[in-house]
Amino acid sequence: MSSHDANTRTRILDASVRLMADRGGKGVRMGDIAKAANISRQAVYLHFTSRAELLEATTRHLDRQLNLEHRLEPSRAATTGADRLARYIEFWGNYIPEIYPVAKALLLAQDTDEAAATAWRERMQAMRDGCRAAIEALAADGDLAPQWTAERATDMLWTLLSVRNWEQLTQDCGWPASQYIQWMQTVAHRTFVAN
Amino acid sequence: MSSHDANTRTRILDASVRLMADRGGKGVRMGDIAKAANISRQAVYLHFTSRAELLEATTRHLDRQLNLEHRLEPSRAATTGADRLARYIEFWGNYIPEIYPVAKALLLAQDTDEAAATAWRERMQAMRDGCRAAIEALAADGDLAPQWTAERATDMLWTLLSVRNWEQLTQDCGWPASQYIQWMQTVAHRTFVAN
């Protein structure tokens, strides 16, 4: 029965999100997720062909739960390019901490798993589109600093806002999330906005 | 005999560097290194207690081969803070590509191996010292942009210059090494130098 089916699938995804959050994404095995969902390990493979696929589905599940699209609205509604850039960074800086454990698991799986690497690349490509939109809004206002092309500026902003960088600043350097947002806005503004 | 001992050790390290360079650091197993050094897999464990230790020794071996200290001189000899910053980025941008395969292997081992994670952290801490020196030279000239403290600016520069960022810009975005240097200098200058 397909409703039963969907329920089990959802239960797996919920369990996956929960475990990732608990353990910071590290050391969550297929068997752990199965156990947390009150299901056999093999049943998980009935719904997801591989760990990578499950991980990817987990991030999408989380995006839906966190209402990703709704959160992007302030940035999209901005009236100037500089404002759009600042709001995008604010959105992202508030979003990362919520997806971090799951993202981290996907990030770790990358090294061994080609499918996970592809899944991650796709996710980051979507994030890149947001960067490009902000940079292009800036360029449309004539406010992109003259040494940049839109393409290179997008590359650089995208890199600046990577999950790894967030991780390093907040985990290793101990910055609070609010400071991450503030300083990233500062760097982006000074770097990309013509003065 | 200890000279024989040292020879074998060196042979292992040379083989390790060679294989890493060939395969980009990925998928280099203990057995491969042993074979390349004309030695049994177990003999490697006679010289290095674990893969992580071997990897770390490989990076140090490479630093010596590449004359790390000598390469740092231009940056240390700079007369202004802004110059020191630019020269440090230039050094680093030229250095990363040479150590990248080995660094990548150490980076990958991190996820499974606590010892590798510690080794990497130590290496990056050393790099951080270079960042701090550049930022402090800038501050000593009174040229550090007023919103920054030396500590936060160091955090940010250190993050900006991470191997992951270099990887993303040159591998994923396809920037040539020369462009990496140029644009990183641009970002750092606009971000940290008072105008």
Add this chain to the structure above:
DNA sequence: TTTGCAACTTGACACAGTGTCAATTGACAC
């Protein structure tokens, strides 16, 4: 009531790569 399908369970197994252990060989030194 029977038949049949679909979701799920159980248990066993292959595979990769790391690290460990024990027994053995070969060379050189004293």
Add this chain to the structure above:
DNA sequence: GTGTCAATTGACACTGTGTCAAGTTGCAAA
């Protein structure tokens, strides 16, 4: 000769993923 040290050979434990085959349960349509 005897001791010692480097190195070899081969077997094995361990971990986690993914696969396979055979059996169970429950619901549904005939």
